[in-house]
Amino acid sequence: MDKLNLRRDLKAARSSLSPEQLRANAIKVRETLLEQPWVQMAGLVACYWSTGSEPETHGLVFALWKHGATVILPVLREDYDLDWAVYDGPDTLKPGRFGIMEPVDTRRGVDAIRTAALVIVPALAVDRRTGVRLGRGGGSYDRALARVGPNVPTVALLHEGELIDGVPAEPHDQQVRYAVTPEGLITLM
Template identity: 50%
Template sequence: MTRKIALRDQLLTVRRRRPLAEVGEAARAIAAVLLTAEEVRRAATVACYVSVGTEPGTTVLLDRLVAAGKRVILPVLMPDNDLDWAVYHGPTSLAPARRGLLEPVGAPIGVDAIATADVVLVPGLAASRTGIRLGRGGGSYDRTLGRVPVGTFTCVLLYDDELVADLPAEPHDRPVTAAATPSGVTRF
């Protein structure tokens, strides 16, 4: 646990120092990489999230998914840190929420809606080459990934240097099946 906390602090410090131009370039590159991935091209419903700060950006990706005719669902953070979901209808369908997040303003569709997604795109700070994902420590996405049917394409969005050889893991940590970086999709 102590190792995870130290690693999170280190990764967040590196992210805060990224130039905004690099953040924007990475967002466009990750969108291009994902939109050409077979799993995303075939998907009818994609679960994603609205990036904040210097996270790998999702704005371009979200708009291009909608333009491609995909049903996009986004998380709504509940008081217990679990995630409900609502349909994304474009940038005007977002409103400020707790913790500096942007969330869809539509009616929530339930915590189990994640199980209807063909593709699940999640945030993270790093991922190991075995699919262990390091999040921010709230457990929201580990709970969510526990509701995703086995075999669903689950992918964390990262910068190239955040794909690492090894990460500490605990029993509650849920692995992902891939990582998308500006350089491409790595499947685990």
């Protein structure tokens, strides 16, 4: 299946999830991640502020911050690359491009992600054999992930059924090392 049709099908499946399913999934994903020693020890975490039917990260970001991690969230630039700024609590966010909440803190630059000890990214799907993630098609996270060191844990958050075989891949598509679904943590590479 090509990327366009796969994205369409995955978005349709996500839109059919009830608010109760989304909440339950968010709790399971958050608890699974927060149980991992390498998550607990990460001093600087790059994450994202979820929107719509994405696996919800608001509680995860807050929990990481409350447990002492510095959390950086993306700020979408005009060229669709990602700048980064520090999250300093729920009152430090404002709507950015496309209405996605962004930190009001000073922008740290596109290379700020290089200093993260843990990187959590959105995905519509991840290939269980290769770790290649399928995003929404703008390439923002592929560019950001290309800047991350090889030993840094990279994690995609997914709903059930989004860890699949055969995600179409192009040379610029980046892999993640882990996926977290409501069923648990999966090591991919």
